[in-house]
Amino acid sequence: MSAVRFENVRFSYPSGVEALRGVSFEVPTGQRLAIVGQNGAGKTTLVRHLNGIFQPTSGSVYVADAATTGRAIAELAASVGYVFQNPDEQIFASTVIADVEFGPRNLGCSADEARSRAMASLATVGLAAEADTHPLHLSLSERKRVALAGVLAMQTPIVVLDEPTTGQDAGGVAMVAGVVEALASAGRTVIAITHDMDFAAEHFDRVVVMAKGEVLADGPPVVVFGDAEALARAAVEPPQLFRLAAHLGWPDRPLTVEGFVDAFERR
Numbered sequence: 022m023s024a025v026r027f028e029n030v031r032f033s034y035p036s037g038v039e040a041l042r043g044v045s046f047e048v049p050t051g052q053r054l055a056i057v058g059q060n061g062a063g064k065t066t067l068v069r070h071l072n073g074i075f076q077p078t079s080g081s082v083y084v085a086d087a088a089t090t091g092r093a094i095a096e097l098a099a100s101v102g103y104v105f106q107n108p109d110e111q112i113f114a115s116t117v118i119a120d121v122e123f124g125p126r127n128l129g130c131s132a133d134e135a136r137s138r139a140m141a142s143l144a145t146v147g148l149a150a151e152a153d154t155h156p157l158h159l160s161l162s163e164r165k166r167v168a169l170a171g172v173l174a175m176q177t178p179i180v181v182l183d184e185p186t187t188g189q190d191a192g193g194v195a196m197v198a199g200v201v202e203a204l205a206s207a208g209r210t211v212i213a214i215t216h217d218m219d220f221a222a223e224h225f226d227r228v229v230v231m232a233k234g235e236v237l238a239d240g241p242p243v244v245v246f247g248d249a250e251a252l253a254r255a256a257v258e259p260p261q262l263f264r265l266a267a268h269l270g271w272p273d274r275p276l277t278v279e280g281f282v283d284a285f286e287r288r
């Protein structure tokens with residue numbers, strides 16, 4: 022079963038900007054997919070079709086094999102958890118715990134169940150001690166974690182993360198990576214937009230490269246990051262270790278520190 026399917030999706034904003042120009046691909050259940058590309062490539066516009074914020078101008082979007090057209094945003098919310106790039110578009114409550122509980126309560130969980138899911142999610146993102154804090158008293162990177170916890174608490178089969186590592190320190194990036202791995206281990210589908218190619222290479226099964234509303238490359242990280250022509254067209258740089266190996270003239274193209282060390286030791 023596919024978690025998500027885009028079929029020749031086109032989308033124009035009322036201003037006339039054509040942000041998507043015929044996007045087609047399918048995401049199998051349980052896959053970790055990274056979508057990369059320059060600012061303005063259409064990544065956010067594309068994923069906003071998954072929770073019904075946008076409907077395609079033409080083409081179709083399917084979530085769990087059912088078209089999103091005509092489905093209520095509330096119904097899609099049970100399938101797709103969406104963590105916005107800017108947490109301030111998402112957070113609205115006056116305490117962290119109330120914000121994180123809102124999603125599960127809205128999905129029909131009891132107060133006890135919502136509280137326990139919310140506390141577990143806050144522990145996952147390292148904010149259990151801030152449950153009673155006003156979100157505006159937290160830093161931007163902490164508010165991003167609150168928004169992530171709110172979506173994790175909903176336990177949706179599909180999780181969409183829009184630039185989850187932006188603004189996070191090394192510990193924050195490791196936490197987000199751990200969340201991606203844990204979701205995948207639990208059989209959930211993860212779709213992340215990212216500008217961090219090291220993060221994409223290390224933690225995702227597949228990379229889709231977008232530019233000007235189109236998909237230019239699509240495949241496993243080692244294949245996509247080796248497609249120099251598509252990356253140049255999309256103005257995307259491969260991960261650092263990949264570039265270093267290429268500069269050294271190695272035949273290997275390692276994506277992780279461990280892969281780099283293996284390649285070094287084989288020489």
Ligand SMILES: Nc1ncnc2c1ncn2[C@@H]1O[C@H](COP(=O)(O)OP(=O)(O)OP(=O)(O)O)[C@@H](O)[C@H]1O
Nearest residue numbers: 034036038040058059060061062063064065066067
């Ligand atoms: N609300 C809007 N009204 C009009 N045009 C918009 C709107 N939002 C985005 N666009 C335009 O649609 C195109 C795609 O933008 P989008 O935000 O989807 O790209 P992106 O790849 O997610 O970029 P970023 O990495 O900056 O988030 C761009 O040309 C952008 O200027």
